[in-house]
Every structure is written in structure tokens, then in C-alpha cells.
Amino acid sequence: MRKTICLILTVLAAAGCGPKGKNAGLLPQEPDYSKENMWYRTEGMIMDKDVDVFYVTPTCVWSWQDPTGNTIYYMDTENPGQRAATDISTRLGYELFRKSCNFFSPYYRQITMECWFGSEEEIERKYAVAHNDILKAFRYYMDNLNGGRPFFLAGHSQGAKAIIRLIEESLTEEQYSRLIAGYAFGFGISREELEKYPHLKPAEGSVDCGVTVCYNSVSSPEAISPAFKDNAVCINPVNWMTDGTYAPASLNKGSVFFHSDGHSDTLFNTVGARLLPEMNVVQVDGLDDEDYYIPSIGKIFPKGNYHVQEINLYFLNLQENIAERSEAYSKPEK
Template identity: 30%
Template sequence: MKFLLRLLLLVLLPVMLWYAAGCAVLPETTAEVRALQAAVEPDYAKPESWAVPLPENPSALPVDVFYVYPTVFVDAAHPVMDIAVPALRHRGELISGEHTMMFRGKFNIFAPHYRQAELNRALRGLSASPQDLSSMEPGLEDIRRAFRHYLEHRNNGRPFLLMGHSQGAMAVLDLLKNELPPDSPALKQLVAAYVIGWPVTKEDLEAYPQLRMARGECDTGVVVSWNTEAPGAERSIFCGGIAINPLNWRTDEQPAPKEANRGAVFFRPDGSVALERPGFCGGALDLERGTMVVDLESPQKYEAEFFPRGVLHMGDVLFFYRNIAENAAKRAETFLNLRH
């Protein structure tokens, strides 16, 4: 268990540093404006603008994954991540490799770098009422441009999945809202969108009729979403969505036992698998909170002091890793069978 906690600490460290820097409002200074203007805008025609090596022969596989990595950038002096900085690129590439390892050899992977919001500013905007996403706009626009480039130059009509976690999930939800309207031909190619670690609300569904939440294990063209908590967790910004249980793929409160967990996966600092544990946890939805509540024996071991008590945000993907992989393959197979 101590080994597992060290692994989680390595994953959580960038976020811990962000909170250690303080969450006070930071004024927009002339230096910050210059830093924003100096940040390299990715050119998605260039391979280096992608966090996972582009497929050499994409026609060899029938389905693509367009993936957006979560927040990896912490720097109080800079509002957005500059992907020209090798160390920052490496962070994005490392977690992209970890999260998309489940798709290798099965789907083509397209994972853009982007000028994501610095964590301090992201939280400041998300905590505001109403929420202020202006700090995230450069990164969101990059992901929109990357997706347009992908559809025009790299997709060639193949079905695709969308997937993102945390800030990456917000970007995926933004794509669904703004780049895939109800009359979009590309919407017909959507196998499913995994919006993991960010709530998709009733208000979202009312405002954007193209958003349809998953109702089971194999429906297609749908949004698949959850946020992970321990029993009795305090309220957080991750509450309030419409969730599905990633262990039994139900939308009611019927619990899934630990035996339904195909395997949690944790990684070493170099991105290789350090630990894989089938039966890691079971869990059930809390429909009032819109969250996935897991039944770990000692959930406090997976908490972090900078999140409210009981919030297990960093486990959204890792706790259910093999279930996500299996489910993506099933939805893709269903989609391909319906197409033919």
C-alpha cells in the first residue's frame, strides 16, 4: 500500500505544488499578457504538436481516439502552458501515453498539445459564480483547431471516440458543444465521448440537444461521464453531473461489486505500468450528487488535502482503467456493426 501511495503522490505532485503556491487571485499583469502572447500556438500540421506519435498507417485500424490530457502546468508567472518548453511537453506526453496505453494496437490515437490554463487560474475561474473560463480559452481554442485539423486532414471518414480527463474533459465537452452541432456530419462518426472527471449537467443537455448521455454498456453517439468520490464526501465542483457507473454501466444506484472491476492501473514516473489490480474497488452512483461512490476499505489513503474530503478525482481513470478499455472496444464494435 505504501508503494501505491507513492505512485499516487507522483501523479498528484503537480497539483499539490499548485495549491502550495496559493489560490489567491492573481492580477493580470503586463508580464502575464506578454507571456500569453509569447506562448507558442500549436501548428497541428506538424508532428511535434501532438503528444502521442501520429499513426504511420491510420487506415490499418477502423476507429480513432481523439484524446485531451488533463492539467499538467503549474506556474504562477505564466497564464498558459507553452508547448515549446521541452519539460512541459514531456509532462503532457507522459500522461497522454499512460491514459491512451489502453488503446494501443486497437485504435489510432490523436492527442494534441495545447496551451492549457495554468492550474491556479483554472481553479479561480471554476470557483467563481458564475464560472469564468476566460483563462482556459487559449487552450480550448487550440483543441478546437486541433479537432478541425484532425477531421480535415487525418480522419478520412473513420468513426472516432473522444476522451479527456479533468481540464481535458472540459475541452472534450466544449468540442461536443461547439464543434459537433446537431447538423454536423462528423456527429454521425462519433462512437462515444468519455468526459471523465468533469460534470455534464442537465443544463448542458437542455442547451445542447446533440448531447445524449449513455444509458448502458453499448449505446453509441453518447456522452460517458462520472466523477469519483468516497462515501460521505464533501461537496465539490465535480458534483452535479449525470453519471454512469463505469463498473456495471448502469445509470441507477445498483452497486457493482469489486469483482466487476477488471483492473485499476497505476504507473511509474517513466510511464510504464507499476501496478495492476483487478477487483480494486466496487461502487455505486449517488444520483443526488451525480457522482460515482467507490467502496475502498480506506478511501482516505487516496484523498489529497487540497481537495475537499472524500474527493478521489485522481482515480477517475486509474481506478477503472481496464473497464474503460473494454467498454470503448465494445462501443466501437457496436458502432461498426450498426454501420455495416
């Protein structure tokens, strides 16, 4: 899988990594979500399902400079290179959900990779812009695109942060009643958040609804990201248990890695997983950490941390679970 990871890194770098400039904090143009080009589209996309997903893409661009040398810490949603970088990750989400859901994913002014190396206060200050875009996109989706259908919220990394906050702060009771589940891949939820926000309910099994699925994967406890040290939520995405019951590789139906040309590689029955309840993290085996380590983000995701691959590792199990939760929601006794 090393080829796949290297390809992603190459695209990320091409999308805007450069030396620091002046006037950091300038903003690209705000997206207009009434325009079709502000929503991800791909060949063959068909919107004929009874269920939707609102999907938020992870961090995919580095800081970049505008023509006058200003350093920009946000994605330019009109920039073809930056859109191409995010499309690689968004395609992964699309492939995951497309069998069960109509797929809606907005381009937004996500904060760039370097932002995550700063203080929590600085991250939150910059992220406010990104989340304002997501909130506007979600409201547009609800008012104009959803049509009253049940839906999932899903996101990876920065996208997971976004959907957690939507669940915490932005769903009406009527909207929450139609939320099948939230999938927050690769992020943390604190105990304080659980106590404060009644809509934020951790998943406890494979078919509960109105819940949030959250997990982070490492090969050893030493690889846990400092960014998620206060995480209080985790479920094993192979056996859907919240205790330490080991899920052997034989239960992992397939880890799927997509290439930019649309082709994919699948590792069948390769990755085993055990939840470590005292740390709220999933410990995996069956992989060579070196093949998946990304030095450029090693400061927050050390070797043995599988943050970038949180969806890939359990792809076929997740795809099956999305269908199972959709079916469970549709039952009258839900």
C-alpha cells in the same frame, strides 16, 4: 499506489510552480498543428486501427514565470519539462485506448492548476485560449488525419471540459454520425446543457453510441467537488447502469496505475462502485482515502475525492467498454 501519486505531484511541481509575478495573462506561442511535434507520440505507436480517438489531456502544469518575471497561466507547448508533465497523463489515455483506436492527442495551451481556484468567470476567460487551441487541433485532425473513420472523443478533467464543448458546439452532423461516444472523465454536465445541445446525450448503458460517458468518483458524498455541484449526468463505469445498483469489487476487472518508466501496478477486483442517483456521483469503496489525497488541490478536490484517478480506478472495465462500443457502432443495425 502512494508512490505513483507522489511521482505525479513531483513532476507537476517541477513543470512550473512558482511565486506570483507581474503581467499575469501573457500567452506562450500558439501551437501549429501541422507540425508533428504538436501531437503526442510514443515508442511503438502504430496507427493501423479502423477507429480513432481524439484525446485531450487534463491539467498537468502549475503557473510559471518567464525569464522577465511574468507569471504565465498557460502551458508552453514547446517547453520540455511541461511536455514531460503532460506526457504522464497522456500516456494513461494512450494505454487506455491503444488496443482499439488510433491515438491523436494535441499539446495545447491548457490553463494551469491555479486557474481552477478562481471564479467561474475567470476560469472561462482564461480557458477560452485553451479551447481555441483544442478547436484548431480538432479541425486539423478532421481535415488531415481522420480519413473519415469513426472516432471517440475523450478527455479527463480540463480535457473532459474540452470534449464536452466540442460535442456541444463544434461537430457537424456528418461528424456526429461517426462519433462512437464521448468519454468525459471527471467533469460535470448541467441540466441546462442537456436541454440546449442535442448532440449531448448521456450514456445509458454499455453499448449505446453517439452518447457521452460522464462520471465523478468519491468515497462519500462529503467529498463531492464544489466545481461539479450542478452535474446532472453520471453512469457507473463498472456495471454501466444509471441507477443505484451496487457493482461489487468482483466486477471491477482491474484498477491500473502507470509509472513514468512504463511499468504498471494493477489492483484486481479491489474497488466497488455504486451510483448515487440523487447526487449524480459514483461512490467507491475498497481504498484508503489518505493514499490518494493531494493536499495542493484539496480546495476543489477534498479527501475522498478521486478526481485524479478517474481513469485508473476502472481502467480494465473502460478498456473493455471502448472495444464493446466500437463493435456496437460497426454493426449495421446501430
